[in-house]
Amino acid sequence: MQDRELRCVICDAEMPFEVPPCTxxxxxxxxxxxxxxxxxxxxxxxxxxxxxxxxxxxxxxxxQRRAA
Incomplete structure (x- = not known):
C-alpha cells in the first residue's frame, strides 16, 4: 500500500494515510x-x-455611478 502524509481533521495533525484495498x-x-x-x-x-x-x-x- 502506498502512504501519503496529509492533515487529518480527526487527529488534528499531519498523519500518514494509506490506500485501502480498492474494490x-x-x-x-x-x-x-x-x-x-x-x-x-x-x-x-x-x-x-x-x-x-x-x-x-x-x-x-x-x-458608471450617478450622483443622486
Missing amino acids: DGHGADCPELVCTRCDAAEILAPLEVRVWLRPDNHRVAPL
Missing part, C-alpha cells in the same frame, strides 16, 4: 485514503474549474 479497480490510483491512526476516510477528487469567456467583440463597459 473499484483503481489500484494505487484510488481516490480513497484512510488515516493510519484513527481510520478516518479522505477522498481525493480532482477539482474541475470552468471559465466562461466572452469573445473580444462583445465586451461590456463597466457601469
Whole structure:
C-alpha cells in the first residue's frame, strides 16, 4: 500500500494515510485514503474549474455611478 502524509481533521495533525484495498479497480490510483491512526476516510477528487469567456467583440463597459 502506498502512504501519503496529509492533515487529518480527526487527529488534528499531519498523519500518514494509506490506500485501502480498492474494490473499484483503481489500484494505487484510488481516490480513497484512510488515516493510519484513527481510520478516518479522505477522498481525493480532482477539482474541475470552468471559465466562461466572452469573445473580444462583445465586451461590456463597466457601469458608471450617478450622483443622486
